[in-house]
Amino acid sequence: MGITKSASFTEEQNELANVLKALGHPARVAIVQYLLKVDTCICGDIVNELPLAQPTISQHLKELKNANIIQGTIEGKSICYCLNKEMFSKVGRYFMGVSISLENKCC
Amino acid sequence: MGITKSASFTEEQNELANVLKALGHPARVAIVQYLLKVDTCICGDIVNELPLAQPTISQHLKELKNANIIQGTIEGKSICYCLNKEMFSKVGRYFMGVSISLENKCC
DNA sequence: TTAATATATTGCAATATTACGATAATAAAT
DNA sequence: ATTTATTATCGTAATATTGCAATATATTAA
Numbered sequence: 001m002g003i004t005k006s007a008s009f010t011e012e013q014n015e016l017a018n019v020l021k022a023l024g025h026p027a028r029v030a031i032v033q034y035l036l037k038v039d040t041c042i043c044g045d046i047v048n049e050l051p052l053a054q055p056t057i058s059q060h061l062k063e064l065k066n067a068n069i070i071q072g073t074i075e076g077k078s079i080c081y082c083l084n085k086e087m088f089s090k091v092g093r094y095f096m097g098v099s100i101s102l103e104n105k106c107c
Numbered sequence: 108m109g110i111t112k113s114a115s116f117t118e119e120q121n122e123l124a125n126v127l128k129a130l131g132h133p134a135r136v137a138i139v140q141y142l143l144k145v146d147t148c149i150c151g152d153i154v155n156e157l158p159l160a161q162p163t164i165s166q167h168l169k170e171l172k173n174a175n176i177i178q179g180t181i182e183g184k185s186i187c188y189c190l191n192k193e194m195f196s197k198v199g200r201y202f203m204g205v206s207i208s209l210e211n212k213c214c
Numbered sequence: 215t216t217a218a219t220a221t222a223t224t225g226c227a228a229t230a231t232t233a234c235g236a237t238a239a240t241a242a243a244t
Numbered sequence: 245a246t247t248t249a250t251t252a253t254c255g256t257a258a259t260a261t262t263g264c265a266a267t268a269t270a271t272t273a274a
Contacts, residue, residue, distance in 0.1 A: 008133075008134075008157075008158045008159075009133035009134065009136070009137055010137075013133045013136045013137050013140070014133045016130075016136050017130070017131050017132050017133040017135070017136045018131075020127045020128075020130045020131040020136075021127075021128065021131025021132065022131070023123075023124070023127045023131075024124050024125075024127040024128025024129070024130075024131040025111065025124050025128065025231090025232085026111070026115075026116035026120045026121045026124040027111075027115075027116065027232090028124070029116070029120045029123050029124045029127075030116055030117075030120050032205070033120070036205060036208060036209070039212055040214065042250075042251090043250070043251055043252095044249090044250065044251085050115070051115045052115075052232095052233075052234090053233070053234050053235080054234090054250090054251075054252095055233075055234060055235080055236095055251090055252080055253080055254095056232075056233050056234065057251095058251060058252055058253085059231095059232080059233080059252090059253095060232095061251090062252085071214065074240095074241090076241070076242070076250090077240070077241045077242055077243095077248095077249060077250050077251085078241095078249085078250055078251075079250080079251065082212075082214040083205070083209055083214070084214070085206060085209035085210070085212070085214070088202050088205045088206040088209060089202075089203075089206040091202045092199055092201075092202030092203035092204075092205070092206050093203075094199075095195050095196075095198045095199030095202060096196075096199035096200075096203060097199075098139070098143060098190070098195045098199070099192060099195040099196040099199050101143060102143070102190055102192035102195060103192065105146055105189075105192070107147065107178065107189040107190070107191070107192070111231085111232065111233090111259085111260085132261090132262085134262090149220075149221090150220070150221060150222095151219090151220065151221085159262095159263075159264090160263070160264050160265080161220090161221075161222095161264090162221090162222080162223080162224095162263075162264060162265080162266095163262075163263050163264065164221095165221060165222055165223085166222090166223095166261095166262080166263080167262095168221095168222095169222085181270095181271090183220090183271070183272070184218095184219060184220055184221085184270070184271040184272055185219085185220055185221075185271090186220080186221065
């Protein structure tokens with residue numbers, strides 16, 4: 001991404017940016033939407049669903065996991081992934097909060 | 108960002124990813140927070156507020172504007188920027204919607 | 215018109231992301 | 245132990261992002 005001066009910003013700003021960056025890719029949005037539809041699934045299901053190779057999906061899942069957007073639990077020889085509801089609620093509240101703060105303001 | 112197969116995804120997925128990618132940088136989160144605090148401001152105010160050079164701020168503002176997160180209106184020799192409340196409400200509703208869909212599900 | 219002010223654009227170096235083939239690691243089944 | 249199935253990691257090429265100095269553009273003031 002180039003030189004990012006993350007040290008210059010607050011912890012809160014960096015955390016929010018990290019989560020949003022993780023969701024800032026159509027493949028990862030698609031993974032989230034698929035997980036929302038099927039509730040839980042294994043990596044192979046997503047590989048069958050999206051037009052991307054298995055290592056690419058694995059990499060995207062890793063980023064979503066690092067950002068705490070999904071979690072994966074080992075289940076036999078596969079890994080069961082699902083969405084982290086807390087994170088969606090947290091981000092949703094942030095945006096709604098901004099939205100409400102803007103309500104009485106003109107532009 | 109590398110090769111992104113945006114053609115493989117839906118319009119909706121690409122649009123959401125674009126907005127979130129635009130907010131997925133601490134400097135742009137900081138700009139949004141500053142705009143939330145001061146309501147409206149000119150580019151120079153942000154240059155004074157953040158530890159980044161003027162061309163860098165200008166570039167970040169351009170990305171936020173392209174993603175329809177802020178809007179700028181020419182006002183004399185400066186440009187008055189402010190947040191686009193519709194976008195925050197829209198994104199907020201999306202996340203809250205996901206959050207509500209996940210409410211009864213276990214993981 | 216000239217100078218001053220404010221913002222945008224260009225060009226470039228440093229770094230990050232994306233995608234995938236090849237391969238490794240892990241666990242279950244035979 | 246070997247095979248099979250599932251996911252992760254490595255290496256690498258192509259591309260995108262970030263940041264800034266230099267410069268251009270645009271508007272106001274003198």
